[in-house]
Amino acid sequence: MNEILKLENVSYIYGRGTPFEKLALDNVTVSFERGKITGLIGHTGSGKSTLVNLLNGLYKPTEGRVFLDGEDIWTNPKEIHKIRYRVGLVMQYPEYQLFDETVREDIAFAPKNLGLSEDEIAERVSESAGFVGIGEDVLDKSPFDLSGGQKRRAAIAGIIAMRPEVLVLDEPAAGLDPRGRREILGGLRLYAERSGATVILVSHSMEDMAHYCDNVVVMNSSRVYKSGTTAEIFSDPDALSEVGLDVPAVAKIARELCRRGVNLTGTLYTVEGVRDAIIAYMKGGTA
């Protein structure tokens, strides 16, 4: 596997030496494949958000090492901000980071910090606004006048404008309506395809995982429970339910059909995949 990011025996402890000490990650080793969309699932408190903050050097591992392109990102702690340009992190509820007078200015914040020229900045702003579906007319509004969904997009555009090699998003679609989810996640997939960037997506929604991700990493109580391709992960619902997670509803239906003698083959965890499998079955009988 061609890996771009790798965590090696990483542990992270919050509030070390205080009564509130808490082990958030316990000896985690995991790698992320270059150019793919990897989903990160797990219960609240399973260590997902901590892991995400370790990927771009916001947190320093208590133990273990983080590699980007084969290099330990903490070799030179003074240069850690350079890592943050290469691994773009969109935090949970990123709309809270908006601060500038116009959306345009706000998206330009990161490119400005990169020290780019005016033209280059303007180009990146309109490019990243395009990916998340923000129109020209919205760019000159105050970010505080936007709707929740638009704020979210503006904030995501603010990270994409750095053109990161790896884009990490912590629940980018949380609290949005189904249409907003589709638009934001679709935009991200488009971005991944066009730029060749690696995307790491934290989500609670199995449907989103099945639909958008190539690989899935399952976290449970501070450890990596399972990782593999989306098909591998969703083909074993028992393992998932053991840690309190579920497969997509459509995968359950497909499984139940198989159990009752309807032999389906194909991508049995997305609506489209199951649909095609059923059609193939109906046409070809028990193929």
Next chain:
Amino acid sequence: MISDITLGQFFPGYSPLHKLDPRTKIILAVLAIVTVFLANNTASFVFLTLITLLLISISRISLDVIIKGIKPILFILIFTSLLNIFMTEGRGEPLVDVWIIKIYTEGIVRAIFMALRVTLLIVLTSMLLTYTTSPIALTDGLESLLSPLKRIGVPVHTFAMMMSIALRFIPTLIEETEKIMNAQKSRGADFTSGSLIKRARALVPILIPLIVSSFKRAEELATAMESRCYRGDKNRTKLVKLEYRARDLAFMAVSVLILTAVALLSTLPYSMSFSGLLLDIIFYKI
């Protein structure tokens, strides 16, 4: 990390100190302040330091936490100590006499006492109040102690509520600040290098989101309170009724004794006290 700040933070526990009535602790804190200011010689300071250490062991709060809490005021401590050392003029011969710098034994003694006094003040009050009392209990206690003022029209309950809301949101704001800082760091913001003006300007991307979310949070809180029919203290009952127990009386009695002891110790004449003795040993008999 900012969240490592411990000064003014509550550490939950079940020690006798945690179980005291908050009103008792407020009164004890006032007594402690008076006592610390009464102390003025080695005997009284040694005695008070021992009492403080005893209190720390009763509270079962680790010494690390206490030391961490003093760290933020370390600079002030060192600064005032140096001032005392260099600016105090004593009677006898100066210990050091180089150019315009004259250091007298009195200066050193004063610096030590000064530093000790401030440290004891901070440790004692934070031990009694913030470390072992939850903010809610603290404001309840304060409200109860100040309730006589209601008769002359002081809105005690409102003040107490404002205080408890303010205290309640300190950790939330710290958390929020950290989150926003991390978000802006992820966009390449730099808060630690550059000129003073550049660094001040770097704070704008933190302060604006912080203020915006604070206003939003205040509004949400007000709505939540109103939708639960909050109307101030009229006909309002308490979930936890404050009650004095034997424990409170005991602590009160002991601290009055300590106060008296310190007052007596501090009247010891200089030559008879330990300070005279100690200084003799340190500075003249070597």
